[in-house]
Every structure is written in structure tokens, then in C-alpha cells.
Amino acid sequence: MIRTEPAMKPLDSVAILGVGLIGGSIGLALRKRKLARQVIGLGRNSTRLRTARRRGAVTSTTTRWARGVAGAELIVVCTPVGQIVDHILELAQYCSQPTLITDVGSTKQVLVESLSGKLPSHVRFVGSHPMAGSEKTGVRYSHDDLFQGRVAIVTPSSETTKESVKSVCRFWEALGSRVITMTPDVHDQAVGAVSHLPHVAATVLAAGASSQYQSLASSGWLDTTRVAAGDPRLWQQIFEENKDHVLTSIDQFAELLGQFRDALAKDDRRTVSRILKAGKRNRDALGS
Amino acid sequence: MIRTEPAMKPLDSVAILGVGLIGGSIGLALRKRKLARQVIGLGRNSTRLRTARRRGAVTSTTTRWARGVAGAELIVVCTPVGQIVDHILELAQYCSQPTLITDVGSTKQVLVESLSGKLPSHVRFVGSHPMAGSEKTGVRYSHDDLFQGRVAIVTPSSETTKESVKSVCRFWEALGSRVITMTPDVHDQAVGAVSHLPHVAATVLAAGASSQYQSLASSGWLDTTRVAAGDPRLWQQIFEENKDHVLTSIDQFAELLGQFRDALAKDDRRTVSRILKAGKRNRDALGS
Known part of the structure; x- marks a missing residue:
């Protein structure tokens, strides 16, 4: 389901836990679009x-979380995947009024x-997962249009209410995202294929690179x-939390890699050509 | 061996066979830098x-090769890898005076x-191999600084003279490249690792991508x-010509991929972390 109509009512107060690249960009976007009086x-x-405050990503800051969330209508948790559960449970204790929490974990x-x-x-x-980001980390790389035109996945489950899902969808739409909803499990399977597997492939390529040839590395x-x-620690957490789907994706990739390898070894030009053409077709479909 | 001092004497006439992205960029660079009266x-x-002529990549064109190479001091063959041998043999027949030929094959x-x-x-x-290019093809993507600051590999062999190797090195340096020389076999091993393997990995990733998740593809x-x-046909030729080295590179990659996979499956956090960190270290060393 793709939604396109942003219609978020500006909020009085939004709290962001973890003001790095993503949290900082959320703050900058909220402020630029005048979607929150206080961040x-x-x-x-x-x-x-x-x-983060100097960069203008937030209007105020505190290390005393209880105080920070006291009046917040919305809390966005932007800490690393492995800490999100503990952070949400801690923040929830401090909420004395109706509060909506979302996160940005992978x-x-x-x-x-x-x-x-x-x-x-x-x-x-x-839960949310904006499909935006970078290999860069830290609030200094944040910018107010990080989510513009990018997909944000929102994950309704048996425990979410329609109203709260709608509010979170509107939040991402208001930041410029195209929102797609899917269950947590379907989400994990999808990102295992489209995000975690490419990370594995890139990591293994880079880790296996021989230093003697590195001066030859070109744009490819x-x-x-x-x-x-x-960040290796962040990705380790992501892989551990999504282990089953990541393993399945690696196995499918290794299977097709093996087919390509064997076809090349046996001079099976048809198969080599078929895989090269399928790769080009799928890549061309996504643009540059 | 890295050379840095360009010192090519401007030539009267250079012929370029195949005026696409690479050939066109050579022509544009030669003309911009006033390195040839005629291209x-x-x-x-x-x-x-x-x-190509309208784009300014060449000063004249002909489909009659014998006429085109008659006065050329240098011929650069920029046709696909699988055709280079035949093209060089054909062109050589038409050369009536001392002529230097190089190519740009992978x-x-x-x-x-x-x-x-x-x-x-x-x-x-x-032989030469400028480590520049793009997934784009055609003279419309050519530009005069394609080789600026990029590595060009020149491959002396037992049949090349020192003087001709020096001339080809100076040619690439004059176009702005950093020249590295290596034997043809070492070249093929190096590019198998640093260029052909990434192409295989990217192709297999793209070919295996499920269309249902493609709307989630982000910058990663x-x-x-x-x-x-x-171009699948071009890459098929490259893989076939460099089959042994490509297979070796794929096997090394698959081996490390398997180590990563098994470590993740067995919750061997040390190994997962080691590979992630090695990947980051090698990638960081190369810049963005």
C-alpha cells in the first residue's frame, strides 16, 4: 500500500532519542517543515x-530522559538496533500521558x-524503517531532505491500533517519504534481500580485496x-537480529553465484549471458 | 611503477577505431589538450x-580503414575485447610506415x-587498459577528463620495445592518467580481482533480485x-577472455562469503565482526 498525501497536523513536542545521521535528519526535516514546535x-x-543542537537538528536537548519525554506526543527512537527494545521500555516508563513511539531500526x-x-x-x-541513510554516521551528515522521495516502511502488527499506524504513516509522509506498510516479518525478509544481502556482498568483496591491487580500484x-x-557494530546487530532471513538471502545469492561460476567454467555461454542480461534488466529498471 | 611526468610530443595524426565512451573520450582529451593535429x-x-564528429571527439571519420590509418603515427583500438585481435591484424595490414598501436581492452x-x-x-x-569508464556506453557519455587522475595500465611483454612502451605510457600520462606498468598476465589477475569480480557480484545480486522488493531498493x-x-555482451567477452583469473577470484570470494555465512549461522560473533571490520578498513582506505 503506497500513500502519497501528507496530512500530519503539526505537533507541539517530538522527542528524538539518538541524534545521529537519521535522528538529526528527522529533527532538521521537522523543523524545516514546521511540523513540531519543539524537537x-x-x-x-x-x-x-x-x-546536534548547534546544527539546528533539535530545539533543546537533555540527558535526563524522563524530563525529555514528559510532554512529547511522539518519540522517535534512533539508537542502534540492538538497543532499541531496552530504550523503548525505559522511555515508556516516563510517559505519563498518551504517547506514540516509533523507531528507525533496520x-x-x-x-x-x-x-x-x-x-x-x-x-x-x-515500528518504522526509513530506507534512507548512508555509510556515513553522525549528525554532521544529517540533512533536512534525507527522507524526501525515499521509501519509509511502517510495520503494523497484531498489537498496533489503526489510528497509531495512521499517525506514523502521516509522520513519514510529512517528511517527504513514500510510505509502504508490511508486517514485521515480511519487512525483515524484504530488507534481508534488498539491503542486508548487498551489505554482505560489499563487505566480503572489500574484506577479501588484496592490498596489492587496490591502486587499480576504479569506480566499479x-x-x-x-x-x-x-559501522561494523551496527551491522553486526542488524545481521544478528535478522539472521534467518539474511542466511536465506546469502544462500540464494551463493546458489546463483555458483551457477554463474559453473557456467563460465564450462563455457556455457547461454547461462552466462542469461544471468548478465537478467542483472542488467533488473538494474536498469531501478535507474541510476 | 608509477609515472607522473607527461611529456608527449604532439602528434600529427592519431586514428581511433571505435568511437564510443572510451574512444570518444580519448578523442576529446587529445583535442582539448592539443596533443594531435588530426584525430x-x-x-x-x-x-x-x-x-562522434559532431560531438567534437574526432576531426574526421571514415569507414575505409586503410585510408584512415595511412598517415597515423598512433592507432588506438577501442572496440570490444572479443574483436580487438582481428581489428589490430586488419589495421596492421594497412600501415605502410612505422606505426604504434595500442588498445583499451579489459x-x-x-x-x-x-x-x-x-x-x-x-x-x-x-596493450593498455585505462581504468576508467562507466556502465554507460556510447559517445554521448564521453568527456575530455575521463582519464584525469585515473590509473591507466600499460602492459609490456617480451615482444614490446622499450621505446614503444615509453610512448604509450606518455600517451596516457598526457591524457591525465597515472600510468602503472605490469605484464599482461599480472594485469589480468589484478583486474580479475578488482574489476571483474565486483561485476560478477553486482550482476548476481541484481539478477537474483525479487521484483516484489524492488520498490524498497535504496542507495545501498x-x-x-x-x-x-x-553491456552484457561486452562483459561476456571479458569474462571469457579472463576466465581462469575470474574463476579464481569468484572462488576466493565464495570462500569468504561461506565463512561469513557459517559464522553468522553459528553465532560466531568474532568472525562476523572480523570480516565486517576488514571490509570497512579496506573500503575506508580507498575514499569515496
Whole structure:
């Protein structure tokens, strides 16, 4: 389901936990589009929070989370995948009024299962995953149009209400995203194929690169391996949380790689050509 | 060996066979840098040749190759890898005076072996491989700084003279390239690892992509698969000519991919982390 009509009512107060590339870009976009009167940056590290405030990504910051979320109608959790559950459970304790929480993590099923039945009734959670980002990290790379025209996945589950799903969809639409909804499990399978597998391939290519040939690397090598510059700890968490789907995607990739290899070895030109043409067709379909 | 001092004496006449992205960019660069009085575009297709002339990539064109190479001091063969040998042998027949021929093909060993002992003594051949290009093809994408700051590999062999190798090195340096020399076989091994393997990985990723998830493809997928949009016929020839080295590179890649897969499956966090970190280290070393 693709929605296109942004219709979010401006909010009084939004709290963002973790003001790095994604959290910072959300803050910048909210402020630029005048979608929130107050954007409160939460974190543990005052220096980083100060950097985010100076960049204009948030209007105020605090390391005292209870205070930060006190008046927030919406909390966006932008911390690494492996910490999101603990962070949401902690923040939920501090919410005294009806509050909507979403996140931006790259996996969803483990998150939804871990939170199941553990949130107070006035706190609603709907998972999100904006398909935007970069191998770069940190608020200094954030920008207010990071989500413009990009897909944001919102993941309704048996525990989400229609109203809260709608609010989260409108939030991403208001930041310029095209919203697609899918269940947490379908999400994890999809991103396993379209995001986590390319990361594995890029990482293995880069990790296996011989230093003696690196002076020859041209744009092809640079493009194909670009995402391997991403944060290893973050990606380790993503792979662990989405292990089953990532393994399935790797196995399918290895199977087709083996077919290509054997076809080349046996001078089976038809198969080599078929795979090359299928790759070009699929790649051309997506543009540059 | 890296050379940095361009010192090519301007030539009177250079012939370029095949005026597409690479051939066209050579012509544009020669003209912009005033390195040749005449740049003659050779080909079979008058319409394409006309396009190249209109773009300013060449000063004149002809489909009559004998006439085109009559006065040329240097011929650059920019046709697809599988045709280079035949084209060089044909052109060599038409050379009545001392002529230097080079090419821009992505593989070298088969080429050098196939030409061995077959050229008249006044025609000297030295293979080249500029590590520049794009998944785009055609003279309309050519530009005069395509080689600026990029590596060009020149491949001396037992049949090349020092003087002709030096001339070809100076030619690429004059176009702005950093020249590296290596034997044809070492070249093929190196590009098998640094160029052909990434193309295989990108192709297999793109070919295996499920259409149902394609709307989710973000910059990671787009970067990792970009080169898969390259010309399938051209790449088929490259893979066939460099089969042994490509197979070795695929096998090394598949081995490391298998290690990563098994480590993830067994929750061997150390190995997963080691490979992720090695990938990041190697990728970071090359810049963006």
C-alpha cells in the first residue's frame, strides 16, 4: 500500500532519542517543515547532543530522559538496533500521558516480539524503517531532505491500533517519504534481500580485496563496495537480529553465484549471458 | 611503477577505431589538450561516426580503414575485447610506415598471445587498459577528463620495445592518467580481482533480485549493483577472455562469503565482526 498525501497536523513536542545521521535528519526535516514546535534531542552524551543542537537538528536537548519525554506526543527512537527494545521500555516508563513511539531500526520482528505485552496501555508503539541513510554516521551528515522521495516502511502488527499506524504513516509522509506498510516479518525478509544481502556482498568483496591491487580500484569497485564503510557494530546487530532471513538471502545469492561460476567454467555461454542480461534488466529498471 | 611526468610530443595524426565512451573520450582529451593535429575516427557505422564528429571527439571519420590509418603515427583500438585481435591484424595490414598501436581492452594475456609474431616489423603493439569508464556506453557519455587522475595500465611483454612502451605510457600520462606498468598476465589477475569480480557480484545480486522488493531498493542496493547495468555482451567477452583469473577470484570470494555465512549461522560473533571490520578498513582506505 503506497500513500502519497501528507496530512500530519503539526505537533507541539517530538522527542528524538539518538541524534545521529537519521535522528538529526528527522529533527532538521521537522523543523524545516514546521511540523513540531519543539524537537527535544535525548541521549547520553552531552557533547554529541550539543553538536546536534548547534546544527539546528533539535530545539533543546537533555540527558535526563524522563524530563525529555514528559510532554512529547511522539518519540522517535534512533539508537542502534540492538538497543532499541531496552530504550523503548525505559522511555515508556516516563510517559505519563498518551504517547506514540516509533523507531528507525533496520529489523522489526525481534523488536515487536520483544515489546509484546510489555508497554503500558497509554503508550503505543509502531515500528518504522526509513530506507534512507548512508555509510556515513553522525549528525554532521544529517540533512533536512534525507527522507524526501525515499521509501519509509511502517510495520503494523497484531498489537498496533489503526489510528497509531495512521499517525506514523502521516509522520513519514510529512517528511517527504513514500510510505509502504508490511508486517514485521515480511519487512525483515524484504530488507534481508534488498539491503542486508548487498551489505554482505560489499563487505566480503572489500574484506577479501588484496592490498596489492587496490591502486587499480576504479569506480566499479568503489560503487560495489561503498556500503562496506558502514559501522561494523551496527551491522553486526542488524545481521544478528535478522539472521534467518539474511542466511536465506546469502544462500540464494551463493546458489546463483555458483551457477554463474559453473557456467563460465564450462563455457556455457547461454547461462552466462542469461544471468548478465537478467542483472542488467533488473538494474536498469531501478535507474541510476 | 608509477609515472607522473607527461611529456608527449604532439602528434600529427592519431586514428581511433571505435568511437564510443572510451574512444570518444580519448578523442576529446587529445583535442582539448592539443596533443594531435588530426584525430581520425574509424568504424563501420557512418551514423555513429557522424555523431562522434559532431560531438567534437574526432576531426574526421571514415569507414575505409586503410585510408584512415595511412598517415597515423598512433592507432588506438577501442572496440570490444572479443574483436580487438582481428581489428589490430586488419589495421596492421594497412600501415605502410612505422606505426604504434595500442588498445583499451579489459583483458591482455589472450590478446598478446594471439598477436604474437603476427605483426609486420614496422608495426608495434603495446596493450593498455585505462581504468576508467562507466556502465554507460556510447559517445554521448564521453568527456575530455575521463582519464584525469585515473590509473591507466600499460602492459609490456617480451615482444614490446622499450621505446614503444615509453610512448604509450606518455600517451596516457598526457591524457591525465597515472600510468602503472605490469605484464599482461599480472594485469589480468589484478583486474580479475578488482574489476571483474565486483561485476560478477553486482550482476548476481541484481539478477537474483525479487521484483516484489524492488520498490524498497535504496542507495545501498543501487550502489552495490550499479555496474550490472553494463553491456552484457561486452562483459561476456571479458569474462571469457579472463576466465581462469575470474574463476579464481569468484572462488576466493565464495570462500569468504561461506565463512561469513557459517559464522553468522553459528553465532560466531568474532568472525562476523572480523570480516565486517576488514571490509570497512579496506573500503575506508580507498575514499569515496
